Amino acid sequence: MSKKNASSTPFFTPYKSPAGGWGALQSTTKHWLKSENAVRNIHTLLKTNQPHGFDCPGCAWGEKHDPAKIRFCENGAKAVNWEATSKRVDAAFFAKHSVAWLNTQSDYFLEYQGRLTEPMRYNRETDHYEPISWEQAYTQIADTLKKQANPDSVAFYTSGRASNEAAFLYQLFARAYGTNNFPDCSNMCHEASGYALTSSIGIGKGTVEIEDFERADAVFVFGQNPGTNHPRMLETLREVVQRGAQLLSFNTLKERGLERFQNPQKPIEMLTNGSKPTNTGYYCPNIGGDMAVVRGMVKVLIEMEEKAQQQGNKPIFDHDFIKQHTQGLDDYLEQVKNTHWTDILKQSGLLKEDIIHAAQVYAKAESVIITWAMGITQHHHSVATIHEMVNLLSLRGNIGKPGAGACPVRGHSNVQGDRTMGINERPSQAFLDAMEKHFNFTPPQEHGLAVVDTIRAMRDGKVGVFIALGGNFAAATPDTQATEHALQQCELTVQISTKLNRSHLIAGNDAIILPCLGRTDIDHQTKGQQKVTVEDSFSMVHASGGVLDPLSPEQKSEPAIIAGMATATLGSFPINWEEAVSDYDIIRDHIAEVVPGFKDFNQRIKQDGGFYLGNSARERSWKTPAGKAILHSHPLPESVLAKRANDLASDKTLVLQTLRSHDQYNTTIYGMDDRYRGIKGERKVVFINPADIQRLGFTEGQSVTLRSLWDDGVDRKISGFKLVPYSIPAGNIAAYYPETNPLVPLDSHGEFSNTPTSKSIAIELEAYQEESNNIALTSA
Numbered sequence: 001m002s003k004k005n006a007s008s009t010p011f012f013t014p015y016k017s018p019a020g021g022w023g024a025l026q027s028t029t030k031h032w033l034k035s036e037n038a039v040r041n042i043h044t045l046l047k048t049n050q051p052h053g054f055d056c057p058g059c060a061w062g063e064k065h066d067p068a069k070i071r072f073c074e075n076g077a078k079a080v081n082w083e084a085t086s087k088r089v090d091a092a093f094f095a096k097h098s099v100a101w102l103n104t105q106s107d108y109f110l111e112y113q114g115r116l117t118e119p120m121r122y123n124r125e126t127d128h129y130e131p132i133s134w135e136q137a138y139t140q141i142a143d144t145l146k147k148q149a150n151p152d153s154v155a156f157y158t159s160g161r162a163s164n165e166a167a168f169l170y171q172l173f174a175r176a177y178g179t180n181n182f183p184d185c186s187n188m189c190h191e192a193s194g195y196a197l198t199s200s201i202g203i204g205k206g207t208v209e210i211e212d213f214e215r216a217d218a219v220f221v222f223g224q225n226p227g228t229n230h231p232r233m234l235e236t237l238r239e240v241v242q243r244g245a246q247l248l249s250f251n252t253l254k255e256r257g258l259e260r261f262q263n264p265q266k267p268i269e270m271l272t273n274g275s276k277p278t279n280t281g282y283y284c285p286n287i288g289g290d291m292a293v294v295r296g297m298v299k300v301l302i303e304m305e306e307k308a309q310q311q312g313n314k315p316i317f318d319h320d321f322i323k324q325h326t327q328g329l330d331d332y333l334e335q336v337k338n339t340h341w342t343d344i345l346k347q348s349g350l351l352k353e354d355i356i357h358a359a360q361v362y363a364k365a366e367s368v369i370i371t372w373a374m375g376i377t378q379h380h381h382s383v384a385t386i387h388e389m390v391n392l393l394s395l396r397g398n399i400g401k402p403g404a405g406a407c408p409v410r411g412h413s414n415v416q417g418d419r420t421m422g423i424n425e426r427p428s429q430a431f432l433d434a435m436e437k438h439f440n441f442t443p444p445q446e447h448g449l450a451v452v453d454t455i456r457a458m459r460d461g462k463v464g465v466f467i468a469l470g471g472n473f474a475a476a477t478p479d480t481q482a483t484e485h486a487l488q489q490c491e492l493t494v495q496i497s498t499k500l501n502r503s504h505l506i507a508g509n510d511a512i513i514l515p516c517l518g519r520t521d522i523d524h525q526t527k528g529q530q531k532v533t534v535e536d537s538f539s540m541v542h543a544s545g546g547v548l549d550p551l552s553p554e555q556k557s558e559p560a561i562i563a564g565m566a567t568a569t570l571g572s573f574p575i576n577w578e579e580a581v582s583d584y585d586i587i588r589d590h591i592a593e594v595v596p597g598f599k600d601f602n603q604r605i606k607q608d609g610g611f612y613l614g615n616s617a618r619e620r621s622w623k624t625p626a627g628k629a630i631l632h633s634h635p636l637p638e639s640v641l642a643k644r645a646n647d648l649a650s651d652k653t654l655v656l657q658t659l660r661s662h663d664q665y666n667t668t669i670y671g672m673d674d675r676y677r678g679i680k681g682e683r684k685v686v687f688i689n690p691a692d693i694q695r696l697g698f699t700e701g702q703s704v705t706l707r708s709l710w711d712d713g714v715d716r717k718i719s720g721f722k723l724v725p726y727s728i729p730a731g732n733i734a735a736y737y738p739e740t741n742p743l744v745p746l747d748s749h750g751e752f753s754n755t756p757t758s759k760s761i762a763i764e765l766e767a768y769q770e771e772s773n774n775i776a777l778t779s780a
Contacts, residue, residue, distance in 0.1 A: 009701035011682040012724050015675060018260035018275035019227040019234055061230040061409065062210040062538040063609070078663070078670045082499075083518040084548055087114025089500050094120060094129040103505045107475060107738065108669040111499045116515035117552035122507050129504075129513065134556070134564065137512050142568035144465055144492045144510075151178030151444070155454045155463045158184045158423045159471030160412025161519075163532035163544070165587045166558035167414070167421035168595075169580065170469050173566040175422075176441060176574050180448030181463070182425045185471055185666075186415050187451040188478075192377040192753040193408040194419070196386035200630050202623030203616050205416065207405035208369055210236070210538050215403030217365035218246040220358075221279075222290050222389070223375020223759075227257015227676055228662045230373075230409055234261040237278040246361045248281040250290060251375060252657065253687065253734060254727040256676040258282060281357070286349035287655045287732045288640030288760045290376055291385040293355060294392050295636060296344040298336050300359035301395060316363050321397030325620055328631035332391055335633040343636055349729050367403030368393065375657070377408075378759035380642045383752040384634035391631045399629065400620035410537050412666065413519075417535030420595060420613070425450050434594045439574040451477060452754050455746060458486035466508065467494040467565075469558060470516075472501040475667040478744035478756035479716075496561055501667070502738075515555045521546040523557045527583040530557070533605055535613065541598075542610025559587065642748050645762035648709040652696060654688075656706070657759040658737035658744070667738050674736075679724070686765075687726035687734040696765060700725050703770070706735070708743035709762035716743050719768050733763065 093113065099122065102110065119137045120129040132140075148154060156174040158167060171182065186194070194204035201207070213219065213236050226233035238261045240247045249258045259282065262275040285293050305316040322329055345352060362368060370389050376382060390399075390406060398404040410416050422431055425448035435443050449457055455477060457463040466473075466487065477483045483506075487493060490508030497504070498518045504511070517523055523530040523546055531545040556564070563577035570577075580586045585602050592601040597613040604611040622628050639646040640655060661683065663671035672681045679685060686704065693700060702723050708716035721735060728734060737758065748757045 009722065009724060011680050011722075012678050012685075012701075013680065014678045015256060018262040019257040019278075019676060020231070020262045020275075061232045062536040062540055063232075064210055079665055079668075080520060082111070082668065082670060083115075084520045085114050086551065087112075088117045088551060089113050089115065090117045090552075091120070091131045098127045099129070099505050099507065100127055102500075106669070107502055107667065108672065110501055110505075111668055113500055115499060115518075115551050115555075116497055116513060118515060118554040120513040122511035124509070132512065134554075137514060138564045138568040140510070140512065141467075141492070141494055141565050145177065145569050148465065152181060152446075152448070153463055154179055154465040154467070155181045155183055155449060155457070157454070157466065157468040157471060157473055158182065158418055159469060160185045160410075160415025160418055161470045162418055162558055163414060163534060164417045164421050164541070164591065165532050165584050166469065166562060167418040167423050168591050169559050169562045169566070169577075169587060171422040172435075172439070172575070172590075173562055173570070175435065175443040176439075176566070176570055178444055180425055180427060180444050180446065181454065182423050182448055183451040183454040184418060184423050184425075185412060185476065186410075186419060187754065188476060188756055188758075189374050190377050190408055190410050190415070191450070191755045192382035192750050193372075193386060193410075195753050196383045196390070197406065197408070197617075199383075199624070200387055200390040200632060201399065201406070201617040202621075202629075204419070205539055205615060206407045206537060207399055207615050207618045208407045208538065209612070212369060212403050212405060213240055214243075215367060216240065216245055216369045217367050217403065218248070218361055219369045219371065220362070221247065221249040221251070221258065222370065222372040223251060223377075224371070224373030224409055225251065225253075225255045225257060225375075225659070226409070227255055227261075228660055228664075231257065233409065234278060235263060237261070238263070238276045241277050241280060246280050246365065247278070248283070248358055248361060249279045250283050250285055250293060252284055252287050252728060252732055253659075254282070254284065281361070283350055283354055283358070284727070284729055286347065286640070286729050287657050288379045288381070289348040289350070291381060291388050292344045292348035292636055293350060293358070294385070294388045295336060295339055296341070296348060296350075296352070296355035297359040297362060298388075298392055298395065299339065299341070299344070300356050301363060302333060302336060304359070304363055317395050318397035322394065325397075325400075325622065325629055326394050326631055327626045327628045328633065332631045332633045335635065339636055347636060347640065362392070362396070367401060368396070368398045369403070369405055369407055371407035371409055373409045375759060377753075378750070378755055378757060379640060380748070380750055380757050380760065381634070381637045381640070382750045382755065384632075384637070387632040387634060390629070394629055394631055400618055405618065408537070413536070414534040416537060416539070417533070417541070420535055421591070422595070431594070438590065438593045441574050450754055452746060452749055452756065455479075455483050455486045458489055461489060464489075464491040465494075466490050466492070467496075468503065469496050469562070470498075472503050472667040474503040474506040475501065475738040475741070478741055478748070478758065479746040480738070480742040481716075482746050496558060514561050515552070516561055517546065517550055517555050517557045519544060519546060520548050521550045521555070522548060525557070525560065525582050525584070530584045531605075532559075532584065533588070533610075539613040539615055540610050541605065541613060543605045557581070559584065640760045641762045642757060644711045644745075645709045645748065648711060649762055650764075652764050653709065654692065654731060654733045654763050654765065656740065656743065656761040656763040657732070657734050658740045658761070659734050661736050664736070677726070682722065683736050683739060684721045685724045685735065686721045687724050687728055689728050689730040689732070690725040691730050692733070693723055693725060698723055698765070698767070703768040705766040705768045706740070706743060707764050707766060708745065709764065710745040710748065712745065712747065714745075716745065718742055720770070721768075
């Protein structure tokens with residue numbers, strides 16, 4: 001970069017070090033000191049992900065059993081120190097600060113104030129939250145629920161942070177009340193994975209165990225940035241490369257964690273400042289171009305298969321697997337043959353020789369894992385893309401054998417477990433029947449509302465009560481103005497939370513905050529200290545027990561809060577709620593009777609490392625109507641953009657993907673830096689190809705307005721974002737959420753999944769004139 005350019009963007013300096021290493025240690029130390037509990041939190045961190053400690057409140061990446069090893073990463077340390085702070089948000093804090101004033105502060109400021117320590121109720125007349133007793137809070141919630149004319153006028157939102165025990169009680173409470181309205185954070189991230197996998201292989205979970213990465217001949221990584229979003233995966237990736245296997249990464253941006261990793265637990269590596277690669281090939285397709293990449297690979301494999309047949313060589317396809325275990329091959333292959341290379345190359349953005357090389361790597365490998373994250377799942381055609389990847393795996397029998405399979409990498413540490421426990425607006429009939437048999441009542445049969453439909457229902461007056469078990473709904477959801485307006489239409493909003501966030505400030509006519517324990521907190525109930533359980537991305541279920549005394553006696557566990565609301569609302573129907581939370585073994589006994597795979601639950605969680613739930617597709621048992629894996633056939637989309645945006649597109653249109661900074665987890669902002677991308681002290685940035693800066697007549701570092709294209713007449717724009725030249729394909733840009741969520745139209749969501757298209761938004765840039773700042777929408 002020239003001196004002129006460097007001075008024009010003083011907040012941007014390209015990062016040259018590997019992921020992890022000294023940079024991670026320095027960052028961990030900084031956040032450890034910021035917790036204002038430094039001495040105590042050394043002990044806390046060493047208990048993270050240990051057999052007799054607590055599960056990290058961060059990502060859902062699994063662990064190999066190795067109790068002698070430190071088992072937290074940099075971002076896990078941030079999450080732990082963030083939760084284990086001594087700072088308090090109490091009655092005195094709320095008396096000092098009005099909701100209107102708090103709403104002008106950044107998301108970082110809000111959560112940095114500390115832990116919520118007592119229940120609060122919003123006083124609209126004074127614009128302040130004021131103390132309320134737990135009994136008063138439960139009574140108000142129950143009275144509001146009891147007077148609803150229809151149970152479906154209530155929505156029960158869940159964050160992936162909730163434990164299995166809390167999630168199970170929560171869904172039991174809601175279904176006993178009479179609704180299947182379960183908007184959930186998974187609706188906004190991996191819904192496409194669940195739908196696509198279920199419709200292809202009969203189960204909505206990944207088919208691999210973590211040990212399979214030690215056996216794979218090749219691993220294909222699509223649309224994910226593990227260095228920031230699940231850093232413990234980096235060691236797994238570099239071990240794949242070190243033992244000589246192939247690892248190809250497909251990601252629109254160049255991300256440091258997918259290039260090189262320095263392991264902080266390797267003393268020699270740290271002292272010599274060495275590092276190891278985390279790929280054997282790195283490709284940067286266009287945003288949303290991954291389906292075209294896989295389509296091109298299959299097109300090459302077909303040519304290789306036909307040539308092998310002509311020459312009498314060993315087949316490329318696993319015909320025995322295909323014949324015995326799949327349905328739909330002929331239609332799919334015909335679809336691939338009818339796809340033109342010009343369309344594949346244009347949409348993927350890759351060279352043909354790159355796609356040929358990827359296909360050759362796949363063909364030579366006996367065992368292949370395909371892993372992906374939200375870079376795949378937040379497009380209009382996400383389900384079709386995942387179907388395409390499952391088809392690719394099926395061609396060579398790479399499902400249900402060691403070292404092979406499908407591996408969606410989910411985010412929050414128990415988002416997969418919440419679904420297992422029944423947090424699902426579309427529950428299976430088998431689950432409902434098991435609930436009815438065990439609890440002796442008929443749960444509601446009609447499908448409920450997911451996130452997007454819940455926002456619409458609140459907007460339209462059909463849902464008037466919104467209860468959130470964790471999370472930050474107002475910041476996490478699309479179309480910020482529409483979401484905030486919808487929440488403000490509610491009669492009552494209830495937030496069960498550890499820390500102050502934006503959702504507490506976007507209140508209904510009445511609003512209550514209920515402070516809950518976090519993963520690090522010791523949970524005392526009437527029959528003693530309790531543990532909860534979580535499920536990771538590999539279907540391993542293990543126990544988690546806090547190690548810190550709660551900051552306040554007014555903080556309650558999530559199961560206890562749910563039991564309090566349920567008792568006030570339903571009495572002892574269908575269970576004695578207070579008895580259930582006196583000893584969480586009782587909750588787990590109920591789970592064992594209802595949820596498959598949890599027999600002897602209380603005994604099995606005593607095992608170090610927990611237990612494996614199993615996966616039918618891994619056993620090549622296909623729970624599909626055909627009894628086989630289904631190879632779905634989809635044409636390539638005409639555009640990665642939804643039609644209502646594509647019809648408005650021009651040669652100035654860019655495709656935006658939203659993403660996290662390295663000082664961020666989900667909507668939680670730990671700091672204002674993004675070390676691996678070279679950003680210091682700034683979040684309002686746009687990563688853009690230098691050629692696009694020049695083509696569109698802008699300059700590096702210039703402030704711009706981003707305007708979203710959608711045909712509903714709403715002017716969605718955000719302003720004051722600075723252009724940062726970056727290694728990203730021309731025509732593609734990236735920026736942080738939740739700042740960019742106002743640009744995602746509520747009606748722009750995935751086909752089949754209804755997941756917001758936060759990774760493929762049609763955008764046009766305009767020069768930002770600060771003196772005439774007139775922002776139609778803001779992210780608060």
